[in-house]
Amino acid sequence: xxxxxxxxxxxEIFPVTPAQWAAALARHPDLGGFxxxxxxxxxxxxxxxxxxxxxxTWTKVVKQRFASGELPGVAPKLRVIAxxxxxxxxxxxxxxxxxxxxxxxNRGTHAAKAGEFALMSLLMLATHIPKITTxxxxxxxxxxxxxxxxGRTVCIVGLGSIGGAxxxxxxxxxxxxxxxxxxxxxxxxxxxVHPTEALDQVLPRAEFLLLACPLTPATRGLIDARRxxxxxxxxxxxxxxxGAVWDQDAVCxxxxxxxLDGVVTDVAVPEPLPTGHRLWRTPGMLVVxxxxxxxxxxxxDGTLDILFANLRALRDGRPAPNRVDPARGx
Amino acid sequence: xxxxxxxxxxxEIFPVTPAQWAAALARHPDLGGFxxxxxxxxxxxxxxxxxxxxxxTWTKVVKQRFASGELPGVAPKLRVIAxxxxxxxxxxxxxxxxxxxxxxxNRGTHAAKAGEFALMSLLMLATHIPKITTxxxxxxxxxxxxxxxxGRTVCIVGLGSIGGAxxxxxxxxxxxxxxxxxxxxxxxxxxxVHPTEALDQVLPRAEFLLLACPLTPATRGLIDARRxxxxxxxxxxxxxxxGAVWDQDAVCxxxxxxxLDGVVTDVAVPEPLPTGHRLWRTPGMLVVxxxxxxxxxxxxDGTLDILFANLRALRDGRPAPNRVDPARGx
Numbered sequence: 262x263x264x265x266x267x268x269x270x271x272x273e274i275f276p277v278t279p280a281q282w283a284a285a286l287a288r289h290p291d292l293g294g295f296x297x298x299x300x301x302x303x304x305x306x307x308x309x310x311x312x313x314x315x316x317x318t319w320t321k322v323v324k325q326r327f328a329s330g331e332l333p334g335v336a337p338k339l340r341v342i343a344x345x346x347x348x349x350x351x352x353x354x355x356x357x358x359x360x361x362x363x364x365x366x367n368r369g370t371h372a373a374k375a376g377e378f379a380l381m382s383l384l385m386l387a388t389h390i391p392k393i394t395t396x397x398x399x400x401x402x403x404x405x406x407x408x409x410x411x412g413r414t415v416c417i418v419g420l421g422s423i424g425g426a427x428x429x430x431x432x433x434x435x436x437x438x439x440x441x442x443x444x445x446x447x448x449x450x451x452x453x454v455h456p457t458e459a460l461d462q463v464l465p466r467a468e469f470l471l472l473a474c475p476l477t478p479a480t481r482g483l484i485d486a487r488r489x490x491x492x493x494x495x496x497x498x499x500x501x502x503x504g505a506v507w508d509q510d511a512v513c514x515x516x517x518x519x520x521l522d523g524v525v526t527d528v529a530v531p532e533p534l535p536t537g538h539r540l541w542r543t544p545g546m547l548v549v550x551x552x553x554x555x556x557x558x559x560x561x562d563g564t565l566d567i568l569f570a571n572l573r574a575l576r577d578g579r580p581a582p583n584r585v586d587p588a589r590g591x
Numbered sequence: 592x593x594x595x596x597x598x599x600x601x602x603e604i605f606p607v608t609p610a611q612w613a614a615a616l617a618r619h620p621d622l623g624g625f626x627x628x629x630x631x632x633x634x635x636x637x638x639x640x641x642x643x644x645x646x647x648t649w650t651k652v653v654k655q656r657f658a659s660g661e662l663p664g665v666a667p668k669l670r671v672i673a674x675x676x677x678x679x680x681x682x683x684x685x686x687x688x689x690x691x692x693x694x695x696x697n698r699g700t701h702a703a704k705a706g707e708f709a710l711m712s713l714l715m716l717a718t719h720i721p722k723i724t725t726x727x728x729x730x731x732x733x734x735x736x737x738x739x740x741x742g743r744t745v746c747i748v749g750l751g752s753i754g755g756a757x758x759x760x761x762x763x764x765x766x767x768x769x770x771x772x773x774x775x776x777x778x779x780x781x782x783x784v785h786p787t788e789a790l791d792q793v794l795p796r797a798e799f800l801l802l803a804c805p806l807t808p809a810t811r812g813l814i815d816a817r818r819x820x821x822x823x824x825x826x827x828x829x830x831x832x833x834g835a836v837w838d839q840d841a842v843c844x845x846x847x848x849x850x851l852d853g854v855v856t857d858v859a860v861p862e863p864l865p866t867g868h869r870l871w872r873t874p875g876m877l878v879v880x881x882x883x884x885x886x887x888x889x890x891x892d893g894t895l896d897i898l899f900a901n902l903r904a905l906r907d908g909r910p911a912p913n914r915v916d917p918a919r920g921x
Contacts, residue, residue: 388707556737
C-alpha cells in the first residue's frame with residue numbers, strides 16, 4: 262500500500278518524520294507492506310500523488326491541494342485522506358470529496374492534553390484568573406476570592422474525546438457534569454446527558470459552560486446573546502471548539518455587562534486574531550492562541566497510532582473508527 | 592470557657608459570624624459550655640478581653656492589639672490565641688508572647704482550595720499561560736505549545752497541608768514528586784522526600800518548583816540567584832509561600848534571561864504590590880493577589896472546625912494539633 266505524508270511547508274513543530282513513522286510501525290508489528298513517502302513541497306506532492314492510496318496531511322493542505330473538481334483526477338488511486346486535525350470544519354462543504362474516498366479525522370490524539378486544558382480552564386475561572394490577568398495589565402492588586410470546584414455544575418457541549426476528557430477531570434474534582442450532544446445516550450463521566458435540542462433547558466443550571474463540539478452548520482452561532490442570557494448571572498465560559506460556535510461580540514457584551522464572570526477561549530474569529538481586536542482587551546477575557554490540544558511530545562505518535570488503527574480496521578473489513586461523515590461534518 | 596472573636600474592622604468577606612459559630616457547635620456536639628463574644632471594634636475588644644480565655648482573630652489584629660509587653664496585662668485570663676492564618680510569619684519575632692499562652696495557627700483549612708490552585712498553576716505553566724497572558728497585553732497571537740504533566744518532575748518545598756495537597760494532585764496527573772522539608776520522613780504523595788539541606792542536589796531535577804513552606808529565618812531568601820541557576824534551563828516556578836522566600840529580583844532576572852520559562856506567584860514583596868513595580872511587567876510573570884488558599888464558601892467553617900478540634904484536644908489533655916512553636920515559627 263502506497264502512503265504519502267504531505268507536511269505543510271515550513272512546519273517546524275509538528276511535521277511527521279520518517280523516524281516517527283518507523284517508531285509507529287514498531288508499535289504495530291501486525292501492520293506492514295507500506296511504501297511510504299514524505300514531502301513538504303510541490304515537487305514531492307506531484308511525484309507521490311498519482312500512485313498514493315493513502316494521504317496523511319493537514320486540513321490546510323487538503324484545502325489547498327484538493328479543490329473542488331480536482332479529485333479523483335490528480336490522485337486516481339487515492340482511497341483514504343487522513344487529516345491531522347480533529348475538527349474538519351475548514352473542509353466544509355465537502356463537495357470536493359468523491360464518495361468513494363474515505364475521509365478520516367484525528368479524534369483521540371487530543372484527549373490527554375485537551376482534558377488538562379479543560380480542567381485548567383475550569384480552575385482558572387473558579388479562581389477568577391481572567392479578571393486577575395486583566396488587573397495585572399493595569400498593575401492593580403485587587404484580591405478576588407474563589408471557591409473550589411466541588412459541588413458546582415459544568416455543562417459540556419460535545420462529548421467527543423475532548424469533551425469526554427473534560428468531563429472525567431471535572432468529575433474527579435467533584436463537579437456535577439451535564440453533557441449535551443446530538444444523541445442523549447449516557448456517558449460514563451456525565452451525571453446527565455441531554456440532546457442538543459434541550460440545551461436551553463440545561464443552560465440555566467450551568468455556572469460553567471464548556472464548548473467542545475465540532476463546528477457544523479448546526480453548531481454555528483450556537484451560543485448567542487439569547488442563550489448567554491439563559492446562563493446564571495456570573496457564569497463562566499470556556500471555548501475549546503471553534504470561534505464561530507459562539508457569537509463573539511455577544512460574549513464580549515456579556516462580560517462587559519457582568520452577565521459573564523470570566524471567559525477562557527482557545528479559539529477566535531479570525532485566527533490569528535489581529536492586533537486591536539476587541540477580544541484582546543475585553544476585561545475578563547483570556548485569549549489562548551489555539552494551543553489547547555496539541556502536545557508536541559505526543560501528537561505525531563498519537564496521529565500515527567490512530568492512522569494505523571484505521572488501516573487495521575480497513576484491512577479487517579471493519580468500519581474505520583475515525584471516519585468523517587460529510588453529511589454531519591464530523 | 593470565655594471565647595472572644597475579634598474580626599478586623601471593615602472585613603466584608605471573611606468575618607466569623609454568630610451563625611457560623613452556631614453551625615460549628617452543631618457539628619461538634621461534644622463541645623460546649625462556651626460563652627462567646629464577637630467584635631470588630633475597639634470597644635468590643637476592650638469589653639471582652641479582660642475575661643477572655645481564648646481569642647480567635649487575624650494575625651494583623653494580634654500584631655496590632657498585643658504589642659510586645661502588652662500581654663499578659665491586657666488579657667490576664669488569656670490561655671489561647673487562635674489565628675485564622677496558616678503562616679504566622681508577620682508575628683515574628685515572638686517576644687510578645689508569654690510562654691504560658693498557646694498560639695494556634697489555621698493549617699488545614701487551606702488544603703482543598705490551595706491544592707486546586709497548585710494544580711492549576713502547574714497546568715498553566717505547562718501550557719505557557721504566563722507567556723500567553725504577556726502576549727495578550729500587547730495583543731499578539733503567538734502560539735506556543737506545551738505538553739501534559741505526566742512524566743515530568745515537580746519539586747515541592749514544604750509538605751504541610753498546602754504542599755501535601757499539591758503533591759497529591761501532581762501525582763494524580765502522573766508527575767514525579769520530589770518533596771523537600773525539614774524532616775526527610777516519607778510522605779504518602781511524594782516519590783522522594785529530601786531534607787532542606789539537600790535542596791541544592793534536588794533542584795537540577797526540578798522542571799517545576801513549587802514553594803509552599805512557611806517563612807522563617809531559615810527560609811527567608813531560600814530561592815536566590817544561585818539556586819535558580821541550579822534549576823534546569825526553562826524551569827517553571829510557583830510561589831504559594833511568601834514573597835520573602837525568594838529573591839524577587841533574581842526571579843525577574845531569570846525570566847528576562849530565559850533561565851525560567853514562566854512563574855505564577857500568589858505572593859509578593861510588598862503586598863499590596865504597588866503600581867509600577869517590576870513584578871507586574873516582567874514577561875512570563877503571572878501575579879495573583881494572594882487569593883490561592885482562601886475559599887469564601889468554606890473558610891470560616893474550616894477555621895472553626897480546626898479551633899474546636901484544638902479545644903477538644905486541650906480538654907482531653909492531648910497536644911493541640913495546630914500549636915505553633917515560637918522557636919520554629921510554624
